[in-house]
Amino acid sequence: MPHSTVETPPQQRDGASLSHGLKQRHLSMIALGGVIGAGLFVGSGAGIAAAGPSIVVAYALSGLLVMLVMRMLGEMSAAHPSSGSFSAHAERAIGPWAGFAAGWSFWVLLCTAVGLEGIGAAKIVTGWLPGTPEWAWVALFMVVFLGTNLAAVKNFGEFEFWFAALKVGAISLFLVLGVLAIAGVLPGTASPGTANLTEFLPHGGNGLIIGLLASVFAYGGLETVTIAAAESEDPVRGVASAVRTAMFRIALFYVGSMAVIVTLVPWDSKDVVEKGPYVAALDHLGIPGAGRLMNVVVLVALLSAMNANIYGSSRIAHSLVERGQGPRFLAKVSGGVPRLAVLTSCVFGFLCVLLSYWRPDDVFPWLLNMIGAVILVVWIFIAVSQLLLRRRVEREAPQRLVVRMWAFPFLTWVALAGMATIFVLMARQPDTRVQLYSTGGMTLFLAAVGYGRQRLRARKG
Structure with a gap:
């Protein structure tokens, strides 16, 4: 049931117990570097192999869809800052069941991602130090964070500040070297021109x-x-x-770097x-030690990403519990944390790591x-919440409307149409179809549990 006023939302209760220790420089760098995720460095190769130069269009x-989502989320978060973010907004707009489903599905996603990122990091380190066990490195990273x-x-803010600074510096240097090489002014390299862009759609639509x-992911x-x-x-x-710099960051770091890569290196x-x-790309430029540097x-x-996801999962869980949407023991705060x-988020993440060794053929897949399509489910909750x-x-x-969604409500509906299109495309592909149905099952289960809890609380008054 919607609240009669927006002046005192229940989500403000979690902000009262948490500290406000993040400085503006922390938040600025998190915003700048947070857009440069592990998926950009690790997962973009498969996309290039499938789409060829058209990966830039992809x-x-x-x-563009992400920019619309961030604008909608920014509008709601500036009006009502909450560590529950979209989960708190969904509860206010749609109902407690929506906040429950959005929040706990995202918590599962973040905790699982913590384990996956730990495994990825351990593989790199064991490549440098062969013979050392991967699980031990994951455990070490977990303990540190x-x-x-x-x-x-x-x-958390200090770690992310310096992590983000290094990522931004590295990808900025990559873009500068790439542009110089494309222009033919980098010593020792010749401009490739458009030779690598002739097969723009090598595998068609x-x-x-x-x-x-x-x-998308x-x-x-x-x-x-x-x-x-x-x-x-200053939330x-x-x-x-x-939110206002999101367009610049996405265009430069993602679209810009993809354009540089497919221009320099043959897509196949x-x-x-x-x-x-x-x-x-760096090897193509003949830069010594490029592989080790990257x-x-x-x-x-x-x-x-591990550090950020441990932080995000713990805050989402805390906000949910503060709103009566989970086990009360998770609400305990000491020292503003x-x-x-x-601790619970880290334990769940490490359990995912163990499952990758214990049950790699059934439970882990x-x-x-x-969690394959959780991010799309979250985006839909964001768009519907902003509409309401x-x-x-x-x-x-x-x-409270310090940030406003562009061309409301037209672009909100455009974003929802884009999300629906992605769902249809996922259903057409065998690999992503399984993810779509599995995520849908989890979301429906959580929504049913949340609705049951909502009705039970309503009966108790």
């Missing part, structure tokens, strides 16, 4: 669809900045700044998939399929 189209997240939120689906994790904003010194300013080069597109950057990206929520809340805020507290 990233541009999915980037568990410690930083348990201590104080400013520790189906290849473009595969590249589009790969690019590379953008996952942008929501963290709106979660972190609730613990910053409204932080969210507004992050084996190195694009085997070594990764960024290493392949492996360091990828390792940093994976560790950064929900320490039991942090099932878990991966279950915008009119309410305009009517009851228009001064």
Whole structure:
């Protein structure tokens, strides 16, 4: 049932107990570097192999959708900063069952991602130190980030500040070198011209669809900045700044780097998939030690994602419990940190790592399929929530609309149509169809549990 006023939302209860230790420089760098996820470095090679040079179009189209989603989320988060982010907005707009389903499905996604990123980081380190067990490295990374997240939120902010600075510096240097090489002014290299762009759609429309689906999921994790904003010194300013620069960041780092890669390197080069597109491009330029340098950057990206996902999952869990949507013990806060929520999220993440060794053929793939389309489900909750809340805020507290969705409600409906299109495309592809159905099953289950809890609480008054 919607609240009669927007002045005192229940989500503000979680902000009262959490600290506000994130400085504006932390939030600015999280917004800048958070867009450079591990998916960009690790997963983009398969997209290039499928779509060829048209991967630039795929990233541009999915980037436009992400910009609309971020604008909608920014509007709601600036009006009502909350560590629950879209889950809190969905509860206010649609009902407690929606907040429950959106929040806990995202929590499962983040915790599982913590384990996957730990495994990816461990593989890089064991490549440098052969013979050392992967699980031990994952455990070490878990302990380090568990410690930083348990201590104080400013520790998370400091780690992310420097991680983000390194990622931004590395990809900026890559873009500069790539543009110089394309222009033919980089010493020792000749401009490739448009030779690598002649087969723009090598596998036709189906290849473009595969590249589009790969690019959509590379953008996952942008929501963290709106979660972190609730613990910053000036949440409204932080969210507004992050959202307003989203277009520039997506265009430069994602679309720009894909354009540089496919111009420099033939799309069908084996190195694009085997070594990764960024290493392949740097090797093409003849830069010594390029592979090792990029492996360091990828390792940093994976560790950064681990750190951010431990933080995000703990805050989502804490916000849900504060709103009566989970086990009460997770709500305990000490030193401004929900320490039991942090610990629980890490334990779940490490359990996913163990499952990858214990049950690699059944339970672990099932878990991966279950989280495969969660980010799309979250985006739909964001769009529907913004449609419902915008009119309410305009009517009851228009001064809260510091950030406004462009061309409302037209572009919100356009975004929803784009999400529906992606669902249809996923249903057409055998690999993604399983993910779509598995995620749909989990979402329906959580929605049913949330609705049951909502009815039970309503009967109790």
